[in-house]
Amino acid sequence: MHNSRFDAVQARDFIAAKWDQEIVPTLVDYIRIPNKSPMFDIDWGANGHMQRAVALFEGWARAQPIAGMQLEVVQLAGRTPLICIEIPAFGGGSGDDCVLLYGHLDKQPEMTGWDEGKGPWTPVMEGDRLYGRGGADDGYAIFGALTAIMALQAQGTPHARCVVLIEACEESGSYDLPAYVDHLSARIGKTSLVVCLDSGCGNYEQLWCTTSLRGMAGGNLTVEVLSEGVHSGDASGIVPSSFRILRELLARIEDAGSGKILIDAMHVEIPADRHAQAKRMAEALGDEVFSKFPFLPGMTPMGTDRTELVLNRTWRPALSITGADGLPPLASAGNVLRPSTSLKLSLRLPPTLDGKRGGELLQDALLKDPPYGARISLHLEKASTGWNAPTMAPWLENAIEQSSQDFFGKPAMYMGEGGTIPFMGMLGEKYPEAQFMITGVLGPHSNAHGPNEFLHIPMGKAVTGCVARVVAEHAQRGVAGG
Incomplete structure (x- = not known):
């Protein structure tokens, strides 16, 4: 007999056992695999790491006792693989519509600065934290999604038809994903x-749901001035430095004193409800808005108004320089005026600004009227649109609140995120009637993309439970907007 009720205590016990006995050990194996996203491993196909990660996840998933589950590793020609798992409706849940659960398994590159004994491909358990690249971003996703469904089936609670998609290209901008969503649309x-x-998540003490994501325009900006390097004493004062020209170009788009982006069309009007959410988030987190970052002693954030800092991070454009070429290491840097300098630009865009438009604005600003006639090129690698969540249906708002109370004993919180998940904007267009639950485990100091990235195990368990509760409530109220 199927049970329409959801037993949170039973689910919590089931999920904890699954995490402790199977999920954490499998994530330990996964962290050891250097399956960097294609942007960071151009020979990923030949190197085989991505395939190893896919095989690890596939093997675990196939071993799970999920009724009617069908799993396929889909690989379109010339593209990264994708794991597609189809799970039929259970216990009288709807088979007409579907819950789409998303994650990715590709990883960011190594990054320097890991603590002694830790490393990107070296799994280390310390207390509740599993250190290593990819555990929290986003290796845990397939385990969380399937375990939430298993927790429902274990207690006979209905759920609708579910599809789990785990891609291998997210950290490169998800450029393969649209082809897969089209291929699998039926x-x-x-x-x-x-x-x-x-x-x-803003902390590890309650459920945090994401209401917006920034977009991104990024790529490699190169300034070339000479066909070869020349003696700096001979040339300086006559030949303009490629580095100085780069500074001049960057000053077109960013105020060096404040960090404000100077291109007016890259700014958007911030919706009133998002402004209110930012204020509540700032009040809930206090100084943790900025103290979660590893500031050096004496360093201060870019302002004192915590709400404004939250909005800076979530609704305003911002530039980061994430790499450079043409600059020799200090130990081998002779007195040479170098022929060229290249920078990797990472420009975050407001959630409602079209990513393609953001890329065009960036190109227009940097490529017009090259100083001194220097050869300037901008190779855009990413031009991704952000995402602003649709109005939340009452059933989903209630389910999210109840799930946070069930598994954290505290109310749910809502926040914008500064990062980019290109998939969200794409899905928002493809499924305009859909409701969205965007959540995760990347909280204070978890440091995705940086050194000492970790997965907070209790957060992973609790988020899994919250997903189970929401999927159960979806089956009860099961229509979008209802």
């Missing part, structure tokens, strides 16, 4: 709820 079908497990 199998995905009508989607009324999207659950994404690749976002962040």
Whole structure:
């Protein structure tokens, strides 16, 4: 007999056992695999690391006792692989529409600065934290999604048809994903709820749901001035430095004193409800808004108004320089005026600004009227649109609140995120009627993309439970907007 009720205590016990006995050991194996996203491992196909990670996840998933589950590793020609798992409706849940659960398994590159004994491919357990690249971003997602469904089936609680998609290209901008969503569109079908497990949390004490994501325009900016390097004493004062020209170009788009982006069209009006959420988030977190970052002693954030700092991070454009070429290491840097300098630009865009438009604005600003006639090129690698969540249906708002009370004993919180999940904007367009639950385990100091990235195990367990509760409530109220 199937049970329409959801027993949170029973689910918590089931999920904890699954995490402790199977999920954490499998994530330990996964962290050891250097399956960097294609942007960071151009020979990923030949190197085989991505395939190893896919095989590890596939093997675990196939061993799970999920009724009617069908798993396929889909690989379109010339693209990264994708794991597609289809799970039929259970216990009288709807088979007409679907819950789409999303995650990714590709990783960011190594990054320097890991603590002694830790490393990107060296799994280390310390207390509740599993250190290593990819555990929290986003290796845990497939385990969280399937374990939430198993927790429902174990207690006979209905759920609708579910499709789990785990991609291998997210950290490179998800450029392969649209082709897969089109390829699988008939199998995905009508989607009324999207659950994404690749976002962040403001603390580890309650459920955090993401209401917006920034977009991104990024790529490699190169300034060339000479065909070869020349003696700096001979040339300086006559030949303009490629580095100085780069500074001049960057000053077109960013105020060096404040960090404000100077291109007016890159700014958007911030919706009133998002402003209010930012204020509540700032009040809830206090100084943790900025103290979660590893500031050096004496360093201060870019302002004192915590709400404004939250909005800076979530609704305003911002530039980071994440790499450079043409600069020799200090130990081998002779007195040479170098022929060229290249920088990797990472420009975060407001959630409602079209990513393609953001890329065009960036190109227009940097490539017009080159100083001194220097050869300037901008190779855009990413131009991704952000995402602003649709109005939340009452059933989903209630389910999220109840799930946070069930598994944390505290109310749910809502926040914008500063990062980019290109999949969200794409899904928002493809499934305009769908509701969205965007959440994750990347909380204070978890440091995704940086050194000492860790997965907070209790947070992973609790988020899994919250997903189970929301999927159960979806089956009860099961229509988008209802």
